[in-house]
Amino acid sequence: MSSIDKNILLGELNSAYAYFERSTAGLTEEDSGFVPAEGTFTAAGQVAHAAQTIDWFMQGAFDPNGFDMDFEALDRRVRTVRTLSEARAWLRRAVENARALLAKRSADEWAAPLPDGPIMGGLPRASVFNGIADHTAHHRGALTIYARLLGKTPPNPYL
Numbered sequence: 257m258s259s260i261d262k263n264i265l266l267g268e269l270n271s272a273y274a275y276f277e278r279s280t281a282g283l284t285e286e287d288s289g290f291v292p293a294e295g296t297f298t299a300a301g302q303v304a305h306a307a308q309t310i311d312w313f314m315q316g317a318f319d320p321n322g323f324d325m326d327f328e329a330l331d332r333r334v335r336t337v338r339t340l341s342e343a344r345a346w347l348r349r350a351v352e353n354a355r356a357l358l359a360k361r362s363a364d365e366w367a368a369p370l371p372d373g374p375i376m377g378g379l380p381r382a383s384v385f386n387g388i389a390d391h392t393a394h395h396r397g398a399l400t401i402y403a404r405l406l407g408k409t410p411p412n413p414y415l
Contacts, residue, residue, distance in 0.1 A: 275414065279399070280410070304347075308350070318361070322370070370383065
């Protein structure tokens with residue numbers, strides 16, 4: 257019998273998404289191309305990267321070869337996203353796909369270990385939800401700095 261509670265995983269995913277959306281709500285389409293320094297992600301790129309990483313975690317959770325480690329190709333894909341609306345649509349799809357995969361797989365499947373490797377190797381597959389929460393928190397924090405550099409006060413994500 258599994259000790260994985262899928263409702264807790266769903267709650268963690270939903271909270272991460274809600275916090276991300278609320279804390280970045282002050283950014284507008286006009287802010288899509290903002291970069292604080294050369295070489296960094298645009299505001300749209302930050303959101304796209306968060307979306308891509310949710311997809312990446314979900315794919316890696318069940319791929320027998322583990323996680324896609326071609327970070328250069330992943331980065332190139334993110335940098336093609338030009339608008340916050342496009343990036344937010346990707347984020348919404350990624351969360352919807354993660355919810356669907358969570359529902360599709362059993363608690364025992366989520367309790368099974370991830371493939372050996374440098375990314376969470378041997379931990380329960382369910383660990384990817386903590387990875388998603390941590391990663392989206394990191395990027396929503398970066399985006400609140402972007403907002404402040406644009407003269408905006410980011411909303412409190414927890415209200």
